[in-house]
Amino acid sequence: MNTPAPGTDTVYIDPLRRERVRKKARSDALIGVASLVGFVAVVVLLVGRSSGWETVQKTFFNGDQFAESFPGLLEAFWLNVRIFLIAEPLILIIGLLVALARTVKSPIFLPIRVLATMYVDIFRGVPTILIIFLLGFGMPALQLTGVPSDAIFWGTAALVLSYGAYVAEVFRAGIGSVHPSQTMAARSLGLSSFQTNRFVVLPQAVRNVTPPLLNDFISLQKDTALVAVLGPIEVLRRAQIDTSANFNYTPYVGAALIFIALTIPMTRFADWIQVRSARKKRAGGVA
């Protein structure tokens, strides 16, 4: 191939250089695969030959136990899914309202601002499991008429309150991430402060915090298992019951697999959103 004339509208890479790059890519791939295979082989050999492996396998990876408990685990997991599906929208609503309440400046709303700040300080400062204990055992103990005594209700409420505080902070950071010049541009068109928030600031804030919000969703999916401490038979409780019945820990592993099966797709989705928004930001420049 001849060198094109200078100024020709074409991509030109020296053939020798191109060949070198291709060889390097091929050998990199080979080395990577070989190294991975070797590593797995060594781990399998070491673990399989170790004296305790058979006991570990029997206790944690018992096929019969797995087959026996798994359908029950899946059924119990449906409760985790329901808790998640009910809690998540409520968390988003509370988070957004609290974040907005913390940004209002009008002096008449000072009590609301103080309340919102206290809420975030308290519920972000207390361990989620402690809130679950407090509400789940405490509220029914009051024996008030009209107050539900259902463990699932209070467990979900505790998750909502705890995560609501976190999500409020995420939203608040999102509102802060929208450049003040956007507000200025909106106000210069005659939009009121409320309209500016509604049409210009909030849509951008929500977009900016989608990746961290998805991260909190993933965390919430796992934390639905905390409700187990109150007694409802969700997947962790089910696994615990099966485990103590047979003195075999395989059901725990089964429960873990179910969580992983749900969170891994969610994690990949969050990664994808993050990459996409980063790319968009780069392309956007000053807008």
Next chain:
Amino acid sequence: MSLSAFIEIDSVWKSFDNHPVLRGLSLTVPAHSATVLIGASGSGKSTLLRCINALETVDAGSIVIDQELDVTAFKTDLDAVRRRIGIVFQSYNLFPHMKVLENITLGPTRVLHKSKKESEAAAMELLTRFGLQAKALDYPDRLSGGQAQRVAIVRALAMEPEIMLFDEITSALDPMLVGEVLDSVRELREGGLTMVMATHEMSFAKEIADQVCFLNEGIVWEAGSATEVFDSPARPETQEFLQRVN
């Protein structure tokens, strides 16, 4: 052309964190004229523009529009002021989450309460006038700097303002793109809109200005026609500034 005072700026003071920027600045802007503000960075050009449409509140003094609307009075509805005055910023400030057309119709639909159909038709007409009709359904990140700035001009115009303020609108642009933006301003000038612009484009200022004001130490140091200020500046500070920028 009527030369009645359209914007009457009287002894305006404005400071930021104890640092005085405007120090009793007075200026009269006649109707249907172009007033150009020149001066070093930090001389108060941007601050003055933002005070005119009440994006900043003044510390003292008054700014009266058309002899009846005092921008600086305590009881003035500032959203009403901003409806009558358009502003275009150095960094465009388009809304990145909205398409070009939505950027333009946001004000007319939400503030002037026009129908979506009516404001979209008006927006398309303006976009066509500025050669941007093909970009109507694009997001701002698909625009060049010059296109973005022209969309920002159209967005301000869609509110049918009586006054347009331009705050160094070509300063962030690639030199190749300055021309198309200035052409847009030229066209508005011919339409007879009252405009005040802060700029570093001296040759453009010379061409377009009915009145040139050199801002220095927070006041209008020297004002006059473009020929007067550019060709025979009276004060040494003006002469020195013009020498440095040319």
